[in-house]
Amino acid sequence: MATVTINGETRTLDVPDDMPLLWALRQELGMVGTKFGCGIGACGACTVHIDGVAARSCSTTVGSLAGKKVTTIEALGQSAVGKALQAAWLDVDVMQCGYCQAGQLMSASALLAKNPSPSDKDIDSAMQGNICRCACYGRIKTAIQIAAAESEKANV
């Protein structure tokens, strides 16, 4: 039995301690926005925030989360940066199939939270853990730049 704080709510999970967070989110809590892509930390589709830092939920056990705060794609719009990213994503029509995009958005929002005006290289290195099989990389980068510029304007 584990107790985890997810999107500000305390949830109790009756699952083995070594169950990855991904499967607890998707199939115990019905929060299916976080996606399964590889299960080995190699694709980023399952990215969530743990205490504000991007983490792969497929490689994070439920048992390791005591006292930590998990944020998922379902709550992304609650932060200003998250909102700006969602808007930019739609503005440039980033996606093709869209399956990787929850993970992309979670990685991008973790990046902007700690580095509000990232360079091209910063974006490349923060995002290289996220595969987009449809290869929407150019638009993902553009959308991050737009969201960064928007957030900057809002803060002036």
Place this chain on the structure above:
Amino acid sequence: MSELAEKVNLSRRTLLKAGALAGGGMFLSATMPGIARAATGAAEPAPLNAFVSIAPDGQVTIVGKNPEIGQGIKTMLPMLIAEELDADWDKIKIVQGDSNAAKYGPQIAGGSFATPMNWFPMRQTGAAARAMLLEAAGKKLAVDPATLTTSKGVITDPATGRKLGYGEVASMAAEATVPDPAKLKLKDRKDFVIIGREIGGIDSPKIVHGEPIFGVDTQLPGMVYAAYERAPVFGSKLKSADTAAAKSVPGVIDAFTLEGKGGPDQLVDGVAVIAKNWWVANQARGKLAAQWDTGDWTSHSSAGYDAEARKLMDGPPSSDVFSKTGDVDAAFATAAKTLDEQYAYPFLAHVPMEPMNTTALMHKDGTLEIWSPTQNPQAGQMGVAQMLGLKPDQVTLHITRMGGGFGRRLTNDFMHQAAAIAAKMPGTPVQLIWSREDDVRSDFYRPAGWHRLRAALDADNKLVGFDDHFVTFELGGAYNPAAMAPDIFPAKFVPNLRYAQSKMKTAVPMGALRAPASNAIAFVTQGFLDEVAEAAGKDLPTLLLELISGREKEPDPPGGGFGGPQRGFNPDRMRGVIEKAVAMSPWGKPAPDGHAYGFGYYFSHQGYFAEVVEASISAGKSPQVHNVWVAGDVGHTIINPFGALNQVKGAVIDGLGQATALAIKIENGAVAQSNFHDYPIPRMPFAPEIHVEWVKSDNEPTGLGEPALPPAIPALTNALYKLTGNRIRSLPIDRKLLTKA
């Protein structure tokens, strides 16, 4: 209507059917002539994939009925209807249609077919609905309908300024005369307001909020999850498995074996493990200790295939000659210069981002309900019905949005597995999910292939002989996506030419991968023609233009195929994109230090593409692409420029990524790779700048899912050759060849 529309001849036979909606308002469905499979001649009328309804409150709903794999079809096809209907795009509702051949006709996401197949019929459907609304409005206002105008879902009488919303006349319109599609006047291209507009994906707002829209997001009350253990070695039969051990794992509900039925595209032998949580089921697979009878298939390997193919290429082709012009042997005997080289490429996997999955529920009344991310729903529905001894109409198949396809989901093996499992647990919905390892190791792979190519040049450096001895695999009678079509360029453009093949045996399942055949043949032919051009003292675009010089367009094949109207190969369109690519790029100019340009051209899926790649070699000895210039001709109209650019850029990166790093290797009869760490799909730092320009020739629009991919590969390998002096004749690119010769 344009003159071409007449020629297409689909328009005349489109049948429209209208009716009243239950709560008032109208609907319109359309039937177009069944599209003859290949050239089987006339076909029965089959309903078209179009369905539009207008509610009394003006809400326009359009059924997007082709499967959405990220190619943008769920947005694009309704755009065609909405354009001619003059609907307000921002208020339209689009719903996904279920799998239903009788209602919708063909529903398949493959072959870049949807655009050519639907360009006229979809627009006719919209125009017919508009005509009926106008007829009703004319009656209501007591004016000649021909004097009324429409815009954004509103009808205006210009004489009086009176306005009527579509909803206000929708119920009356349900009674109006259904127009003869052939007499409908479609819009002039210059009047388009929706077609040609940059329109974002219809599901995108849901995606950025993480809403459940993909197949694997399906949730049903009481649902359980299944994992499926199958043989690692292709062609094996299950001998035994310890299901009791798996069942003893806490959380596991059941475990049972299933006997295969049909080929690998249907049900293969395996063991299902069921649990309340998929992770638990998948972990419990470790306890199964399944034993397999592998026959002698463990002796098969990629290295073995390569050795056998090289031996075969030393001799004459063992099997059929499938393309022949002139006298090849004589051309080589009298040639001034000859080239003789071997090209090869590996098996490839599709690895769409969303792993294979299907949710199935065997109802207590014996009918089956399925939710599946499939590119080929009707085939799946039929196959599953047959497997379980049901009639097709006892199987309801809901098509879900899918996280990529690339051809993988044309084969419904995973759907068969889910259905077979569900059939064992009536009343309980079960979701089968594959791990990524399952996906990489149980794919229908792009076939590996080998080509021995020879070219003969005469004393004037003209290409007078061309010979391809192709080594491929047998695929017992089924469609072989490895097949090389007889008219692959430069067939018909070299006076003496022969394509022949030899075949090897394999149990490795093969299937169509985005731009099937072309994704390999473009590398082979355009790479080798670059060698020929060099031997002739010219560059590749010059050689290509010489080969087609003075040649006329081929006649359109009669009748059109499954993919809608087909057009004969047109050398002018080929020239158009080659000249455009040269003009828009720095081709022919000196490249920045350490960089080089490479050229590639290819025609596939009715699209003409020429591409220039600017590459260098990184310190880590891997190819680095900086820029790609793409000139494409898919007709006079780009229906949705947003989606179109996404398809082209994605296809180019897909091709470059394959060439650089991807291979599926068979070892001891099984796939050696397992996940993204050893099957490295391109990541963001790999993605180059891609500059796209359209050559808008006067042809009806065709599809974009595939044709931009093939030429990117030879454009890259031809650029790398200029940097090192080493020809790249085998994929993926051998790092050892990236040091200067």
